[in-house]
Amino acid sequence: MHFAPSPVYLSVRKSKGSAEAEKISLRDFVESRMPSLHLPFVPAWWLFNGHLQTVYSVLGDFSKIDNVVYQRHHLRLMDGGTLGLDFTPVDDENINPETPIIVVMHGLTGGSYESYVRAILAPACAPVEQGGLGYRAVVINFRGCAGTPITSPRLYSGGYTDDLRQSLFYLSTMFPKAPLLGIGFSLGANVLTRYLGEEGENSRLMSGCVLGCPWDLTLNNKNLLSTFIGRHVFAKGMGANLQNVVKRHASALSKEPDTLMAKCVTTALAIKKPRLDEIDNTITRFVGGTSPPFPFDSLDDYYIWASSHKALGDIRVPFLTLNSADDPIVRSAPTDSAGNGYVAICLTLGGGHLGWFEASDRIGRVKRWIKKPVLEWLRAFGEGVIHEGQRGLPLHEVDGFLKEVGRDDIGCKEVDDEAGFVVRTNKGQEGLLSGL
Template sequence: MAASPFSFSPSRSFPPLRSFVPAMARSFSSSSPKHNGDDPQEPSLSNLEIVGARRALLSSFASLKKPYKPFPLIAWNRHVETIFAAFFRSAPDVALRRECLRTSDDGAVALDWVSGDDRRLPFDSPVLILLPGLTGGSDDTYVRHMLVRARNKGWRVVVFNSRGCADSPVTTPQFYSASFTKDLSQIVDHVAKRYPKSNIYAVGWSLGANILVRYLGQESHSCPLSGAVSLCNPFNLVIADEDFHKGFNNIYDRALARALRNIFKKHALLFEGLEGEYNIPMAASAKSVRDFDEGLTRVSFGFRSVDEYYSNSSSSSSIEHVRTPLLCIQAATDPIAPSRGIPREEIKENPNCLLIVTPQGGHLGWVAGDEAPFGAPWTDPVVMEFLEYLHKERATSTQNSYWDELNGARKSSSSVTVHIRS
């Protein structure tokens, strides 16, 4: 599996864990923007960091009327919260129908649709594409909860299982990577052709989020998506790699390397006899994700070194090119997607982007909100409200969405009252 050490799905082999540092959380909370009682547009959440020129629109979200409150005991420590979410979060039962799609390089990916929705839902229903984290797929609990929530709102949902994930077939000696967007591009085009009257949106977690944001930046003005959400995005993979090898994170590194080895072994015959800089024995016996990337990933995707792979695969450099409405949600204490790697200034300068950082959360955890501790992550209602907001504006506008109009107003220097965190 073309891996990165910082974006992965926690609910399969052994979860990457999150670090709750009380002092950091207190410092973060005290520096967060406070509610301005004189301004009705200002969101009331004093313990969230909110960045972006369009932050005022969040005031209309019911899910953001109350402060972020993690579930007691479970969320006191990043490791406890992430492990709990990975192993004890409920998994909604939903019947899926698999579609295997041949890629342009003769590879294959698997799309999991909700069974029967091709008959039950209107042909022009909005479509939501879900991109799980590294080694993740349609069985992951965080994916299932988002899928069910969107489906209950009348959205058509499809999970994009990357090569080798969730038993997706592998037909060529190449998996996927943090830098690889061609499969996603083909999936979006495929969905757009199948449902030409539908608006298409996407949500990505961890590695899936990094790939999604890179795709948004690459497509820029021609992106077919009407909106997107990035969750637990590592953003700066060099910084994320540095933190991944510190302290307790080494346990996750070894565990994830073991999971990657197991996936690789299922398809090892495809990699026999490869020439060039491949080091197949290193990948097959990798004790760390970096070893796996050195032996296989960086060579597969044309990088001269692992460091070059991480540097050139970071989605932080894509933010300035994003022209699609994008909401990014991060947790301040995430050791896998460090807070210091979040491109705050780039997000603040791009009128198409919004950022919410919670003081706690755990990697793919967020054990908070009305459904805690066993239900959906705190992020799900926020994500859905954002997507519904975008879709409503698309549906009610004759030419441009409200978001586009605001963007145009900003470019023409019109007076718009916003509150941007400095």
């Protein structure tokens, strides 16, 4: 665990439900409210290194555990794009309007179906009488991911934060009394970190927790490509995933054949067995967000801009990061908090990329160690920390779009096309490797 030398103090209830409060540093808060971080992570004996942990996260069968049922809402954005917001639990009419909401950002090409997402949400959103936290949650599915349609000539990227920002406009309006607690995985962790740094004290999220964040994308890509397995297994696995997302939506993206997007699609689909950086170089750096700053002159320019490690110093909400030292995909992680007392950095010796599998009580089975500290963090912020109302700048409606006062270029509204349908799946998307 790494903390800044100058502490930040939180206002915390002395006991659950108590009106009495005390000031406590983030370090003392983590040490007292997250006991699992003081216990060693011991990987299952047959998943003894980061490669095996990561491969199992991709190839393991998680279809029979952590069942989560979602209800989807579609958001239409001002640029014509669409986001798929998956809410759970579906039957939430009796939930207190002040109940915390977990806002989830998934990995590179994943979605709400991912096993690492469900591993957290299944217990977090289960009723209290069944041993859960009784929270709500919403997974923000990137454009084109998890069945979300592509309705504009634009994709998503690890550096583009406006889709998360607009989703939070909607959530803040829909649940004005509920504290919003952010969780990000891998690429989604990078987006979440950048959002919190950009917003600072205006963040609509009360706290943030990121797992497997790639941080410095330039350095991370260099390190990933420096090993045979990194270059030929993981980089190509992620490249194939992103290429398949583009392929799945090629017709929607190429409606106008003379556009930059259409040309990028043709180039990206022409690459055989692409690495992630090759797809990023042919399509992401051009159309992974709005112009400006897109398109970028080079891949390095995009990676430098999109990196999240430099945002740590600007975060102004309690923020926990979790990385594994043997992660074969994220090969470098910050070991300091940029002098920011809001940031707690945890680095485990093992766990791979979004794995952290330890032996289960059942012979031959494994469970995710990461559940324990993340649920402790969520419980502590839902029940222990005193939240002083909703955060963020005022919102208003303009021509049917929900916008932030003082900013006219982005906005969102809910649309009815297929909105509200129930998503029942514990399986990944066809043609894509899960767990990344």
